[in-house]
Amino acid sequence: MAGFLLAAIMILLGSSSSSSSSSSGSSAVLEPLFQYIHGHQNEFVQRLGEWVAIQSDSSDPAMWREVKRLLNVTAQKIQEMGGRVEFADVGTQQLASGETVALPPVLLADFERDARKPTLCIYGHVDVQPAKKEDGWVTDPYNLTEVNGNLYGRGATDNKGPVLAWLHAVEAYQATKQELPVNLKFIIEGMEETGSDGLEELTRQRNESFFSDVDYIVISDNVWVSRRPALTYGTRGSTYFFVEVKGVNQDLHSGVWGGCYQEPMSDLIALLDSLIDHSGKILVPGLNEAVAPLTEEERKLYENIHFDVEEVKKEMGINHFLQDTKEGILMARWRYPSLSIHGIEGAFSDPGSKTVIPRRVIGKFSIRQVPNMEPAVVERQVKEHLQQVFTKRKSPNSLAVTTTVGAKPWVADLKDPQYVAGRKAVKAGLRNFIVTIIINLLISVFISTTK
Amino acid sequence: MAGFLLAAIMILLGSSSSSSSSSSGSSAVLEPLFQYIHGHQNEFVQRLGEWVAIQSDSSDPAMWREVKRLLNVTAQKIQEMGGRVEFADVGTQQLASGETVALPPVLLADFERDARKPTLCIYGHVDVQPAKKEDGWVTDPYNLTEVNGNLYGRGATDNKGPVLAWLHAVEAYQATKQELPVNLKFIIEGMEETGSDGLEELTRQRNESFFSDVDYIVISDNVWVSRRPALTYGTRGSTYFFVEVKGVNQDLHSGVWGGCYQEPMSDLIALLDSLIDHSGKILVPGLNEAVAPLTEEERKLYENIHFDVEEVKKEMGINHFLQDTKEGILMARWRYPSLSIHGIEGAFSDPGSKTVIPRRVIGKFSIRQVPNMEPAVVERQVKEHLQQVFTKRKSPNSLAVTTTVGAKPWVADLKDPQYVAGRKAVKAGLRNFIVTIIINLLISVFISTTK
Structure with a gap:
């Protein structure tokens, strides 16, 4: 069951004194919490299933109601x-149709504050x-489904x-009448997958x-490199490009017009093919x-870093990566830029x-x-x-390139x-198999001890 | 109104003595026919509207019922x-899902036969x-709509x-109690746009x-080159190619995996870009x-051949073709091969x-x-x-190329x-503005006189 919550833990902001041992991490405090979590597994999974069933696809404005x-x-x-709770307005977006619609708001939440405790803000x-x-789903993506002890569903981990x-x-904490070792705040958004419009x-x-x-x-929104939990200390940034090639006034019949007209698709294919070579090298000067x-x-x-190249190749169903070594592969994924072609509209x-x-x-x-960069x-x-x-192609068509900038690296x-x-939290939490909830508990415990 | 029936006339089979003048083409016989046609214009257009409204899209097996x-x-x-009438069974097709379904049948029809008359078979x-x-339609494609005296709707001409x-x-002929100068047969199919499976x-x-x-x-299933009616004496053949590049077991997140994996899209884009250069030349050795x-x-x-390059460029909204002359453009469309990239699935x-x-x-x-070829x-x-x-790309992915062959040239x-x-029929029919029906009448008249 642990496999479904592949959340990596990122601690980005704030700074404090170095860590020290503390009684708040002791088993006397933690045991009742762990017991409660173990006893409510099915309920937690059921609630996740309800969340997965809500098709909250932010790439499609028609789905923003979800x-x-x-x-x-x-x-x-x-x-x-x-x-x-407060729903913070983050403005509007103009759709391709010309219509202007309100973006999903950002949810800000806090609990009663104790000035003696440090304050932890959770992003999600x-x-x-x-x-x-x-797209290749084996199960219905919006129906959380258990296969061989793993739970599959869109958004289950991300x-x-x-x-x-x-x-x-x-x-x-509340059900076992334990006192939270930190003050908690939440910032939860609904536009992360399409660029977090308005969040910054x-x-x-x-x-x-x-x-x-x-x-x-604390941001728990990344993946583990292997089956070991991972602490992310950086992420790549992203810019999304739209390359529009526009030609004649209407679609043409290829039997009637093919051969005398430089087609927008040929132009676009050549443009896309100029971006990256077969070794993965980006060709933009x-x-x-x-x-x-x-x-x-x-x-x-x-x-x-633990990363079993052979096992991953087997899992993915390919016989080689672009790089030959574990280090080369991980650096290509983390510390070098990459370019992916996602598709063609129209x-x-x-x-x-x-x-x-x-x-x-x-x-x-x-x-x-x-x-x-x-x-x-x-x-x-x-x-x-x-x-x-x-x-260079001397095309009769017109070219327009637009972008949306995601996060900076x-x-x-x-x-x-x-x-x-x-x-420390990850190490301690690993002894327990409902990993993420336990790690979350321990993060708040260890954070409180470093204040 | 004439503009909407852009049917070119093709006479493919059979042979007979050369044409001769005949009384059956005289105005005494034709006048009542022409009058009937003029008097029933609105009814004819209304019926065409009913036909256009039936979404008989043969590219989608789910629409075969239509x-x-x-x-x-x-x-x-x-x-x-x-x-x-007879509905001739032309077999089955296996869908991508593995399901086998019956193809739409071919409609064969004939009328009472007079052995003294030649027999004309109409294909459609x-x-x-x-x-x-x-796709760029200004009006609803399945709702026949008049704009500036022209009628627009999917299938209205084709x-x-x-x-x-x-x-x-x-x-x-029947309403005016005139005798048909030829015997008529019909062969009407419902799979032309996707390769006429089973027809041959x-x-x-x-x-x-x-x-x-x-x-x-007689086949009336082609276009006019200009506003003048056209007799087609040849058509290009067509082969459709499917280039499948298959990689890992599931879609990947480009932030997590981009850079270490040779992506199927990069492979496919390079393959498609290797087919044709920017001058329209096919690069396949x-x-x-x-x-x-x-x-x-x-x-x-x-x-x-009448073909006003400047007017066509203006109509299409482009400033140049791949060829500089009228002859070059028409030859590229008719007597030289061409390659068009239509899109990407997946x-x-x-x-x-x-x-x-x-x-x-x-x-x-x-x-x-x-x-x-x-x-x-x-x-x-x-x-x-x-x-x-x-x-040459040393890809970890697999390639599979399949084809469906359409007509031979x-x-x-x-x-x-x-x-x-x-x-002769086209020339005589041009004097009248409900062009296609009149031309059809005259074809049967002139065919009867060449027997």
């Missing part, structure tokens, strides 16, 4: 536990990426499970109010030069055959960025490169006291 | 006019290509209008029965060598952004073929070429007596 519904369910659970999100059976795990941790602005606005007494922020050089100290860090994408020449197509790709510079480099390739100091607390 | 429904409507109209189809508003025009021609086999099977007394076949050389006589034919194709790495993608393109040779050349490009003799009859 995102909002799950935010309401979350708020209600917090209120039932005595928390105060309740929205998901799209999921269709034809990020509904981890959010619920925190709520269940609070529930365990909101955190700035509330810096002197909601966040003024926050000592630590200048882009790789900004990447922070690898230090010897950093290189050594990778040697001790072309024929259904099963079967259709011989139409589409008049307007939009290619979509994203670039994962690392320190010291600057999203604005990357955007300019990519646009210039695409424009150059397009100009970041990297934290592993020796920071919060990472020490996180590491 | 294809069958329209075949039934057609059969009923023929029966009401005293015709005999009642299925259509898919049509969605987002091929519901022309089929109905023939039925209305028969109706006009059926015509072979019925060669000694249904087709044994057929002197001429050997493919262009089979093309029949251009003779001086053929070159001259193109000089007199990748992200919806509006918005999604950062998933698709595990399995299928690229789709088709090659229009001309004399003397052999579909089997083309298929082998393309497969070898794609395999070579793929091998063909070219007929323009001096054949049937083309002479067709030409």
